[in-house]
Amino acid sequence: MEFNAPAGQNLFDTAKIIGKSTPRIDGPLKVTGTAPYAYERHDVAPNQAYGYILGAAIAKGRITSMDTAEAREAPGVLAIVAAPETEPVGKGRSNNAPLFGGSEISHYHQAIACVVAETFEQARYAAGLIRAQYAWADGAFDLASVAPDAPLAEGDEGEPDRKTLGDFEAAFAAAPVKVDARYTTPDESHAMMEPHATIAAWDGDELTLWTSNQMVAWAKESMGKILGMDQEKVRIDSPYIGGGFGGKLFIRADAVLAALGAKAAGRPVKVALQRPLIANNTTHRHATIQRIRLGAERDGQITAIAHENWSGNLNGENGEDGTLQTPKLYAGANRLTANYIATLDLPEGNAMRAPGEAAGHMALEVAVDELAEALGLDPIELRIRNEPQTVPGAPDLRFSERHLVRCLREGAERFGWSRRNAQPGQVRDGRWLVGMGVAAGYRGGPARTSAARVRVEADGRVVVETDMTDIGTGSYTIIAQTAAETVGVPLERVTVVLGDSRHPAAAGSGGQWGAASSTAGVYAACVNLRRAIGQKLGFDGDAATFMDGRIQAGERTLDLTEAGAMSADGEMTFGDFKDAYDVGTYAGHFCEVGVDVYTGETRIRRMLAVCDAGRILNPLSARSQVIGAMVMAAGAALMEELAVDKRYGFFVNHDLAGYEVPVHADIPHQDCVFLETLDPIISPMKAKGVGELGICGPAAAVANAVYNATGVRVREYPLTLDKHLDRLPAVV
Secondary structure (H helix, E strand, O other): OEEOOOOOOOHHHHOOOOOOOOOOOOHHHHHOOOOOOHHHOOOOOOOOEEEEEEEOOOOOEEEEEEEOHHHHOOOOEEEEEEHHHOOOOOOOOOOOOOOOOOOEEOOOOOEEEEEEEOOHHHHHHHHOOOEEEEEEOOOOOOHHHHHHHOOEOEOOOOOEOEEEEOOHHHHHHHOOEEEEEEEEEOOEOOOOOOOOEEEEEEEOOEEEEEEOOOOHHHHHHHHHHHHOOOHHHEEEEOOOOOOOOOOOOOOOHHHHHHHHHHHHHOOOEEEEOOHHHHHHHOOEEOOEEEEEEEEEOOOOOEEEEEEEEEEEEHHHOOOOOOOOOHHHHOOOOEEEEEEEEEEOOOOOEOOOOOOOHHHHHHHHHHHHHHHHHHHOOOHHHHHHHOOOOOOOOOOOOEEOOOOHHHHHHHHHHHHOHHHOOOOOOOOEEOOEEEEEEEEEEEEEOOOOOEEEEEEEOOOOOEEEEOOOOOOOOOHHHHHHHHHHHHHOOOHHHEEEEOOEOOOOOOOOOOOOOHHHHHHHHHHHHHHHHHHHHHHHHOOOOOOOEEEOOEEEEOOEEEEHHHHOOEEEEEEEEEOHHHHHEEOEEEEEEEEEEEEEOOOOOEEEEEEEEEEEOEOOOOHHHHHHHHHHHHHHHHHHHHOOOOOEEOOOOEEOOOOOOOOOOOOHHHOOOEEEEEOOOOOOOOOOOOEOOOOOHHHOOHHHHHHHHHHHHHOOOOOEOOOOHHHOHHHOOOOO
């Protein structure tokens, strides 16, 4: 089925199940500890052995020797897969760093060996007996030092990633009010609860991986490339994922070494990356340096806007483009964006929740606040005065739906913005300096080809099968709601089977496309099933009403069970009519903080997000997605940072003891409101994802609130107390 025109009136506009707050159907499994996560799937393959990965002790260079003799003689050891003895494996989708094999070292904690033993403890002990010697090579580990010479990144079509509209330099020079500021964001870790983990088993030349991966079809394709085998002989099974945030989009060392270890040991092998290995062995959000220049007339009309971004990565490829939201948010006739990427020898940077936009908002939305102050305008009013009618960076492109002004106005009313003191550093509550901040948010609303299979059993139960994943986003539930609504059965009569590559390929979980895409694929399969039932029983499946396990077809009323057991596959593709639109999601983010006047400690008091994201399929799980993203944004604003040892090229705080993330006490109150909007351009569901919108903007709202509280502007994230303590207002 191709979605090739805007959605008209359809069954979702009168839905009884879609759009209703519904507890997650996988929730009881998770809270009782019975959801089968990758490392815990003891029943899927007999006689599982344990693998333990050893990481490189240098950041760049080569292994000159590796002695595994003592380790091979250790109790319980079945096999050792050593990098110097193994030809380098291939690379899968978006693998920038080498995964395994050979003597060259590209980054710290690169996998150099895997010990397979009867028990985890035996494997870990033996890994400690391996002796590796290295030849160290000089590397580049400091973004600030290499950024000035960094080349432009490669754009979407291979061109240098620098875009202009009008004459920015002339307009900026002529502007009576200007802001010219630099902002920095640090490297960040995904820090998901479940580590990367895989169980691998071979059956002849066929490989099965029970793993934790967000994109099953990508994983299957990638493992074929990595191991040089037919991908059709690879099965991926990933029904439950304990968090990913982009860190499990692509194949990592756990899957590769579980497969190699299982081949070497001749039996199934399970591997979980130990927590201290994850930050340096896998991926992270890249650090950025961003320069923003804004020029405006005295009435607040922006006439010039430039956003330049620097990041770094292995091989000088695939950086963090902080400019992505800038062509979409504010009007301005004269524009410049440029994205530079340096070569760094740190561990691989890659996708993390809202890659590009999350970091970009942290700079842009603070710069807009700085411009508002320079103009003497309320920061909400400045944003409203620069609301565009078409996409600012591509004026011929229309918005599919956009209600950002409404988000800001309704948010201001709900949050009590009128009580904000525009003069910073003036509001006290005992020892606390109190301030409010605001930021706008934008995240694209893409949709991708997605497929599913829907079966109706002889007893009228409905089963949905698709390789879609659930990373905590509620996929099980919204897919069940979609099938129940379309086939007309109660929700409890639907069973959803996810994450198995033997089932039709869905869009997967990433890029905020999962909800809109996967439900559209399920809808397509359900429509085909309705048509097949109609053909079998002699009625038009498109015209009939399916409800409560019964079918109303003209004057006829039938039970769904009269069709017997039937199955239909369906796939939703998306036509090029959407190329005329920018499909986005929008939010107004608000925050109130208190800053201790004595210690400089910042405490968030309350947060609010007002979101415009089309039809909300399940308000309960959507709210959970947004407030979870707001927590991540609060962490990015106030505490999260992978600290780089610039001498030896590694992240020092590479575990959950040293990498600070928010806890319950850091987030006392959050509120999330969804506007009742529909977007007929996105899909038949008229629904867009929200999981990444919630992290686009709140960090800047926190930063703006800290400034409003203290009068001290800090442009280097995270906003730790050492960066403003000596500049706080005098205690009186």
